[in-house]
Amino acid sequence: MTDLSARLERLTPAQRALLDRRLADRQAAVEAIPRRARRDRARLTDAQERIWLHRQRHPDDPAHNVPSAWRLRGRLDLDALTRAVHAVMARHEVLRSTVELDGDQPVQVIHPHLPFEIRTLDLRDLPAEQREERMWQEARAEGNRPFYLDVGPLLRMLLIRLADDEHVLVRIFDHMIWDRASMGIFGQEVAGYYRAYVEGGTYDPPPLPIQYGDYAEWQPEWIEREVRIRQLPYWRRQLADAPPARDLPVDHPERRGATNRGGQHYFRLSPELTGALRRFAHEERTTLNVVLLAVWKFLLHRLTGAEDVVVGTNSSTRRRAETEPLMGLFLTMLPLRTTVRSAMTFRELVAATRRTMTGALDHHDIPIGVILDEMKVGRNVGLGALYRAAFIMVDFRHEAPLSMAGLELEPLMLEKQNVTIDLSIGYFDEAGQDSVYGMIEYNSDVFTAPTIDRIWQQLDLLLHESVATPDRPMAELPAPGGDER
DSSP states (O other), rough: OHHHHOOOOOOOOHHHHHHHHHHHHOTTTTOOOOOOOOOTEEOOHHHHHHHHHHHHHTOOOOOGEEEEEEEEEEEEOHHHHHHHHHHHHHHHHHGGGGEEEHHHTTEEEEHHHHHHHHOEEEEETTOOOHHHHHHHHHHHHTTSOOOOOSSSSSEEEEEEEEEEEEEEEEEEEGGGGGHHHHHHHHHHHHHHHHHHHHOOOOOOOOOOOSSSHHHHHHHHHHIIIIIIIHHHHHHHHHTOOOOOOOOOOOGHHHHTTOBBBBBEEEEOOOOHHHHHHHHHHHHHTTOOOHHHHHHHHHHHHHOOSSEEEEEEEEOOOOEEEETOOOOOEEEEEEEEEEOOOTTTTHHHEEEEHHHHHHHHHHTOOOOOHHHHTTTTTTTTTTTTTTOOOEEEEEEEETSSOOOOOTEEEOOOOEOSSOOSOOOOOOOEOOOOOOOOOEEEEETTTTTTTOOOOOOOHHHHEEEEEEEHSSSBGEEEEESOOOOOO
């Protein structure tokens, strides 16, 4: 392996995506994404179309709600905050969009203005010991209310007053207009406008080169010109002869598809284990992301008996400079396929997982719909034909800190009430923290909480034993007995 290859493999997914975008933008032949001719509407992107199809079957399903919250300490100016949100909505067309049929094709309709207000709930009259519990109840209920795509705006906010100088701002976005990068863009721009309105200054972010609808209109040409030629051949080879996704051993298979209610199991790795995993990743010239994924893949191998293990992970399609400042859905899913055998050592499994991840990141911005079409999997069938479990790792270490004039911000995590896949794991790596925390998210219609707790116990045991003895065959790693086995 060359030194350059080793350096590339040590990049986090976020760093690799940023490098890909910058390299792509330096190509002399790259043409700018043009502005579309019709400004009041645009086609849906591939990712939006998949969500739209799901919503036609399940219009009341809040599975595509994206909830989050800030705890705000200090003097809050609600009028300035509302004006700031309106300014961001005026700047980004996608925040003023709804979806309707144009003939038999769904399109996003761009409105010149959509009414928006921040709903308020005052809990100051409650006894202090009851306010926090009530706040969480109201926040979760707000996150569970569905959006309807033909009724905008596809975002909501609820401001809960806990004290004169303490509020919780709950933000709910529809995934049709939202991805993780959008969260950072929205936060920075709202904070910028809020500061200007409170302090009397100005906030003038650079003009947007294009809007999300322009990207949506351009995407089909890019898929034909770039994706099918440069990226699809890799995925065609990678997924050739892939067997049907192996069912997970769930508690209630007869309930699958009932309501897809979500459950969460939170955990935090110890500083000692986190440090050992980081050191092993460094020794193997890879990332913590790859090491954690390898352990997850082996656990799925144990749970299902499958040696051909496919795990889904998300990836950004923000490859070009024009898309970096835009809000919108620039998200795809990558099926990561690795052969996992119990005779492999952990070191060998990590190497195999690294090759899988490296190949995927080299071809990371392909819309998953293109892969589904290639495999002749109907988009109504969805990703369950490719995999039944997912993995994500969110790296907060490279995100700019957020501040609002006179306010102290504390991010709060709100659980999704519904899920789109039976089992997934997410790891979160924050700046200034000596340990990684995470969450197993599951379909509570088919899994019970005790089963998920036993899955976590197995995973925790594998994490410790794998990194402690990386050259021992995985089959020799301790396995739980009794009911867990």
